[in-house]
Structure formats: C-alpha cells, structure tokens
Amino acid sequence: MKAPRPYNLIAELTYRCPLRCPYCSNPLDWKAVGDGLDAEAWARVFREAAALGVLHVGLTGGEPGARRDLAEIVRAASTADLYTLLVTAGTPIGAEGLAPLVDAGLRSVQLSIQDAVAEESDRIAGTACFEGKIEFARAVRALGLPLVLNVVLHRHNLGRVAEIIRLARELDAERLELANTQYHGWARLNRAALLPTAQQLEDAAQVVREARRAGPRPEIQFVLPDYFADRPKPCMGGWGQRALVVTPDGSVLPCHEAGRLPGLEFWNAMDRPLAACWAEAPGMNAFRGEDWMPHPCRTCPERARDFGGCRCQAYFLTGDAARTDPACALAPQHDLVVAARSEAEAELVYRGRAP
Amino acid sequence: MSEGLETTRGFEAALRRIGEERYHHRHPFNLRMHAGELTRQEIRTWVRNRYYYQTRIPIKDGMILAKSASADFRRDWIERIHDHDGQKPGEGGLELWLQLAVAVGLDRAEVESLAHVLPGVRRACDAYVEFVESHDLLESVAASLTELFAGDIMVVRIAAFEKHYPWVAAEGLRYFRSRTHQAPRDADWGLRFVLENADTIPDRQRCVAALERKCEILWGLLDAVERVCTRPEVVTHASVRSDEQTGKTTVVLPERVLNLGGSSGEILARCDGRKSAEEIAEALQAAHPEGRSVADDVHEFLDEMERLGAIRRLPAVE
Numbered sequence: 001m002k003a004p005r006p007y008n009l010i011a012e013l014t015y016r017c018p019l020r021c022p023y024c025s026n027p028l029d030w031k032a033v034g035d036g037l038d039a040e041a042w043a044r045v046f047r048e049a050a051a052l053g054v055l056h057v058g059l060t061g062g063e064p065g066a067r068r069d070l071a072e073i074v075r076a077a078s079t080a081d082l083y084t085l086l087v088t089a090g091t092p093i094g095a096e097g098l099a100p101l102v103d104a105g106l107r108s109v110q111l112s113i114q115d116a117v118a119e120e121s122d123r124i125a126g127t128a129c130f131e132g133k134i135e136f137a138r139a140v141r142a143l144g145l146p147l148v149l150n151v152v153l154h155r156h157n158l159g160r161v162a163e164i165i166r167l168a169r170e171l172d173a174e175r176l177e178l179a180n181t182q183y184h185g186w187a188r189l190n191r192a193a194l195l196p197t198a199q200q201l202e203d204a205a206q207v208v209r210e211a212r213r214a215g216p217r218p219e220i221q222f223v224l225p226d227y228f229a230d231r232p233k234p235c236m237g238g239w240g241q242r243a244l245v246v247t248p249d250g251s252v253l254p255c256h257e258a259g260r261l262p263g264l265e266f267w268n269a270m271d272r273p274l275a276a277c278w279a280e281a282p283g284m285n286a287f288r289g290e291d292w293m294p295h296p297c298r299t300c301p302e303r304a305r306d307f308g309g310c311r312c313q314a315y316f317l318t319g320d321a322a323r324t325d326p327a328c329a330l331a332p333q334h335d336l337v338v339a340a341r342s343e344a345e346a347e348l349v350y351r352g353r354a355p
Numbered sequence: 356m357s358e359g360l361e362t363t364r365g366f367e368a369a370l371r372r373i374g375e376e377r378y379h380h381r382h383p384f385n386l387r388m389h390a391g392e393l394t395r396q397e398i399r400t401w402v403r404n405r406y407y408y409q410t411r412i413p414i415k416d417g418m419i420l421a422k423s424a425s426a427d428f429r430r431d432w433i434e435r436i437h438d439h440d441g442q443k444p445g446e447g448g449l450e451l452w453l454q455l456a457v458a459v460g461l462d463r464a465e466v467e468s469l470a471h472v473l474p475g476v477r478r479a480c481d482a483y484v485e486f487v488e489s490h491d492l493l494e495s496v497a498a499s500l501t502e503l504f505a506g507d508i509m510v511v512r513i514a515a516f517e518k519h520y521p522w523v524a525a526e527g528l529r530y531f532r533s534r535t536h537q538a539p540r541d542a543d544w545g546l547r548f549v550l551e552n553a554d555t556i557p558d559r560q561r562c563v564a565a566l567e568r569k570c571e572i573l574w575g576l577l578d579a580v581e582r583v584c585t586r587p588e589v590v591t592h593a594s595v596r597s598d599e600q601t602g603k604t605t606v607v608l609p610e611r612v613l614n615l616g617g618s619s620g621e622i623l624a625r626c627d628g629r630k631s632a633e634e635i636a637e638a639l640q641a642a643h644p645e646g647r648s649v650a651d652d653v654h655e656f657l658d659e660m661e662r663l664g665a666i667r668r669l670p671a672v673e
Contacts, residue, residue: 005600007612053600055607083594083607108592108609146592146609174592174664175610219664 003279003288005053008243009082010060011042012256013073015248017063019089020126020351021114023152023187023194025256026062036249036270039069043076045246048274050080054244057082058110062248065093071104078105085110085148090136091129098139109140110148110177115156116163124156126350137171146174149218153204153225154181154194161204165211165220173218178208180225184257184312186351191340198341201228226327227337231302232309233327239287239311244278252277254284257312261321287311292322296330360559363550369563370497370546374504377570380511384581389511391519394673395460397584398520400633402452402459404476404580406466409452411480413439415487415495422492431544438537451530458527474651475579483572490565497549497562498569502542509535585668587635587657588628593665595623606665613663618649622656628669632657 015030057077064070065088077084087110115121118130140147149168168176183191208222226233236243240254250270253259264283297308309325317326317336324331359365379385387393416435423429441447456466487495509531516523553559589595594607604620606613625635636653643649660666
C-alpha cells in the first residue's frame with residue numbers, strides 16, 4: 001500500500017513532567033520509557049520528516065521543558081524547515097526560559113492550564129503552578145508569539161468554561177482548545193471520577209456558543225466528548241494518514257496511544273529510516289484505508305469522514321481494535337459507552353502513584 | 356416572545372423595541388459614519404452598494420401593491436413608488452441617490468450599472484425582495500416598519516455629513532432630507548395598518564418576526580460593506596509557502612496546515628495590511644481579465660481565511 005503524505009509530526013521528547021494530572025494521556029508505565037533520543041537523533045528525525053513532506057512539528061511530552069537540550073532541539077526543527085509548536089505546561093521553562101527558545105526558532109506555543117481558578121488548577125495539576133503559567137502566557141505574547149491555551153475539561157471544571165474563556169481573552173490567546181477528556185492513559189483509570197454529566201456539557205456548549213457570537217478571537221475549539229456524541233471522531237485524521245508520533249524512545253506510531261495495542265508491530269526511528277517506519281511498519285498499515293473495516297463501517301457513508309473512529313478506544317472498550325468504535329451509535333457495542341455515562345463518582349488517582 | 360402581544364399597546368411597544376435594539380443605527384459602521392470616522396473610500400463603497408438596496412425598494416413595493424385587494428390601500432401605497440421613481444425621469448429618490456453618488460465622487464453610470472455591487476449586499480437585498488415575495492401582505496408591511504426608525508437616523512446623518520464630511524456637496528444630501536419627512540409619514544401609515552390588521556397573537560408574532568428579519572437584512576448589508584473596506588493582513592505567525600511536493604500554496608499555523616489551491620497564493624500575497632479587500636479583489640480581476648467575475652470568490656476566501664486564523668482585518672485608513 002502506498003503510504004499517504006504526513007503533514008504533522010508529534011515529537012514526544014520525554015515523558016517526564018512536573019505536573020501530575022489525573023487525565024494524562026501518557027502511558028501508566030511512563031517511568032519505564034527513557035529519553036532514548038538525544039538532540040542529534042531528533043535532528044535526524046526532523047530532517048527525515050521534512051523529506052517525507054511534514055511541515056509542522058508539535059514538541060510535546062510529558063513536559064518538553066524537562067529536557068535541558070530543548071533549545072537545541074527547537075533549533076534542529078527550525079533548521080529542518082518545520083513550523084514549531086511547543087506544547088508545554090509552562091514549567092519548568094518559565095517566562096525567563098522562553099527567549100532562548102524563540103532565538104532558536106520557536107514559532108508558537110500551546111500552554112496547558114487546568115482551570116481558570118488557581119486553587120482548582122493546582123489541585124488538578126497536583127502541584128502549585130497556576131501563577132507561573134499565567135506569567136508564562138504573558139511572556140509568550142510579550143515575545144510576539146501566538147498563544148494557544150489548552151484546557152482539558154471534565155466534571156470538576158466544566159462549570160467554569162465562561163471564566164476560562166474570559167481568561168483566554170485576557171491573555172490574548174489566538175485559540176482556546178476546550179478539550180473534553182479522552183479516556184486514554186491515566187484518564188481511563190480515572191474515568192468514573194472525570195466523566196461529566198450531559199447537563200454540564202450542554203451548559204458549557206451554550207456558554208461557548210455565546211462566546212463565539214461575541215467575536216472571532218480567540219477561536220474556540222469545543223467538541224462534544226466521544227461518550228456523549230452519536231458519531232465517533234475522525235481520530236488523527238485517520239490511522240497513519242496525516243500525522244505521526246515519535247515517542248521518547250523512538251517508536252513511530254500513528255497516535256500516542258497505539259503502542260498499547262497488543263499484537264501490532266511498530267518500528268523505531270533509531271533502527272530504521274523514518275520513511276520505512278511510516279510507510280512499511282506492519283502496525284502502521286494495520287488500519288490504514290478501509291480494508292480492515294468491520295460491519296457496519298464497511299458500507300457506512302460516514303466512513304470517509306470518521307475513518308471508523310478511534311482504534312484504541314475500540315480496543316480498550318471491546319478488547320478488539322478492529323471493532324467499530326463503540327462511541328458510534330451504530331456500533332454493535334455502543335451500549336458500553338451508554339453505560340459509562342452513568343458511572344458513579346470515584347476518587348481521582350494521581351499520576352505518579354502506582355495504579 | 357408573546358409577552359405583551361395581547362394588547363395593541365403591547366404589540367406596538369414590541370415593534371418599537373425591535374427598532375431600538377436591532378435597527379442598523381446601532382451597527383458599528385453607522386456609528387462610525389455618524390462619528391465622522393469613515394474614510395472617503397468607505398463612504399463611496401457604502402453609497403455605491405446601498406444604491407442596490409434603493410433599486411430594490413420600488414420592486415418590493417410593487418409586490419406589496421399586488422397583494423392588496425383594497426383600492427384605499429393601493430392608492431396610498433403607490434405613493435412610495437412615486438417617491439422613489441419620481442413622476443418623470445430626473446426626479447425621485449433613486450435620482451437623488453445618484454446625485455449623492457456623484458457628490459461623493461463616484462461615476463454615475465458605474466453606480467447605475469450595479470456592476471460592482473458586493474455579493475453580500477446583493478444577497479441581503481435580494482433576501483428582502485424574496486421575503487416580500489413569499490410572505491403575505493401583513494408581514495410584508497410589517498417588514499417595512501423599519502421606516503419607523505429611519506426618520507431619526509436621517510436627521511443624525513445630515514448633521515454628521517455637514518460636520519464631518521464637508522467634501523460632500525450639500526446638494527448631495529437631498530435624499531436624506533427628503534426621507535426625514537417621507538419615512539415617518541409612510542411609517543405612521545404602515546404602523547396603523549399593522550396594528551389594525553394583526554388582531555391575533557399569532558399574527559402579531561409573525562409581524563414581530565418579519566420586522567426582526569428586516570433588521571437582520573439591513574445589518575447584513577452594512578456587515579458586507581464594512582468588511583470589504585478593511586485591510587486584510589496575513590498574521591505574522593503564519594508561514595505561507597509554496598509546497599515542494601505539490602507546488603500548491605500551503606499555510607502553516609500553530610494548530611493547522613492549510614492546503615490551498617487555485618489563486619489563493621495570489622490573494623494571500625496581496626494581504627499586506629495596506630490594500631483593502633475590495634482593492635485585492637480588483638487586482639485579482641485585473642490579473643485574470645479573461646475570466647468570470649472573481650470578486651465573490653475572493654471575499655468568500657478572505658472570510659474563510661479569517662475564520663481559520665490565517666488573516667486578520669485592519670480598519671480602513673484614509
């Protein structure tokens with residue numbers, strides 16, 4: 001099969017992070033995955049990605065600022081002619097750590113905050129960092145870079161979407177991503193403690209509609225979470241279609257979660273050319289295109305839009321990654337998602353403790 | 356919404372409230388016009404485009420005329436057509452508007468040709484004619500009740516032009532002066548008709564909705580005029596490039612990659628924060644003299660680029 005052209009590289013530079021958010025999408029065994037690529041290895045990955053057609057790189061983690069050679073890595077991406085987006089919690093880089101990254105060619109920043117209220121934000125982050133984040137956001141704008149704010153939404157902060165939007169305006173954010181929790185990684189462990197009610201979501205959606213009417217900026221992204229929508233999301237724009245992830249140890253994946261699917265063989269950018277890892281690895285081709293699709297996806301007119309939804313969600317809910325994503329109302333196992341909506345409240349399990 | 360509509364007095368108050376809240380006297384473009392902040396180019400663009408609206412008025416009034424079985428109604432309503440078209444060539448509101456066009460420095464024949472009417476303005480005005488075509492006499496008359504608020508805005512406008520735009524010759528303002536007495540007279544008559552004929556709550560609700568729709572149409576007209584006068588600029592953090600693999604124009608932004616085809620590269624290259632959207636559309640047309648009109652496509656493309664965060668619009672400057 002001829003592989004499509006990737007446009008976007010998601011470079012997970014490290015899984016280390018000073019924050020302990022209970023919905024982190026990193027693997028539960030993140031501590032076992034070391035930072036296998038030095039700056040030089042990342043530079044090679046960037047050059048090979050650009051040759052494949054990639055135009056944009058998200059430098060993420062974990063917290064990319066946990067790496068001491070971050071400026072060197074930013075410079076390598078910039079030299080490879082990739083548009084750089086730093087996806088960060090703002091700490092430990094800090095306002096003063098930003099200028100060297102801009103000098104190295106950094107083009108844009110996506111900053112996560114956990115809530116609009118310091119106390120609640122720090123409670124979810126598991127560490128006191130909110131004030132530092134606000135300072136960091138102001139430094140981003142002061143240096144002339146566009147700021148994207150990312151806030152993961154769940155039961156405990158959905159009631160403050162209006163305050164979050166106000167904060168995004170005040171910080172002069174270009175875009176606000178109100179990202180309803182995806183139940184992977186630590187979020188899956190905490191699903192019962194994070195799932196919102198349908199009413200909370202409806203209220204938040206109303207607040208977003210009103211805010212959008214007030215003006216075009218910040219652009220607000222808000223999509224109903226899978227568990228409350230009737231159709232699955234076009235996950236990653238399709239498996240192995242537009243984006244590739246390189247993990248801290250060099251694995252090349254179609255999404256940050258795919259490495260947890262059993263029986264799939266992915267290749268490592270330390271061992272083979274990136275082009276081969278993208279185009280030829282058996283795991284990459286497992287769900288490319290439509291040949292793998294089960295019924296009802298195979299004949300569904302929506303398949304060109306949603307590509308059958310999320311393979312990882314299908315696996316974690318049904319035990320088989322090749323099933324229709326249960327988030328779809330047409331899926332034979334949609335009842336799994338319906339049942340989850342009414343899960344009882346539970347305690348948060350913080351990242352870092354043994355689950 | 357039906358609150359207060361049980362009584363005639365409540366119904367009238369509801370109609371007047373719509374004007375207070377939604378009539379285009381509150382539109383930013385009109386506020387700027389009356390504060391003396393519009394550029395000559397903006398005034399000209401407004402005059403040229405608003406002429407299209409003027410040309411639609413007698414057409415919709417003719418449709419309203421044809422909806423009524425009452426000779427009294429028709430005898431009165433036909434006055435509006437006389438007001439706009441005059442009793443003979445060289446008279447009437449349309450003629451006065453063309454004199455305004457000349458006074459602001461436009462070419463009379465060019466304005467009359469309607470060749471450069473913006474797509475958004477055309478859509479808004481056509482929507483009004485289509486509304487009257489597809490709704491009954493009561494709703495059509497209710498939609499015309501924006502005239503209730505037109506007299507006041509004309510008084511403000513005349514004062515604003517005399518004070519802030521002295522370069523517009525006084526005889527150019529005759530249209531505005533004529534409307535200061537015509538509009539209230541027509542509106543009083545129309546209001547009386549609506550109050551007398553809408554005697555159920557559902558009828559009154561239909562009238563309220565018709566007037567709201569009309570306010571939206573007038574608002575949309577100014578939106579289109581305002582946007583075309585802005586100066587689009589590619590945001591500084593966007594990377595616009597010609598793709599090595601496809602040769603197509605590609606825009607890379609913090610959170611998205613846009614693969615664009617056609618003339619998008621030519622348009623974006625002109626989005627430098629100096630040229631207005633209208634000038635960009637004209638330049639594109641000049642670059643493609645053989646092709647069909649490209650103005651619609653250019654303005655739609657610019658709207659889409661703004662939505663996706665690739666351009667921003669700077670206000671017009673002199």
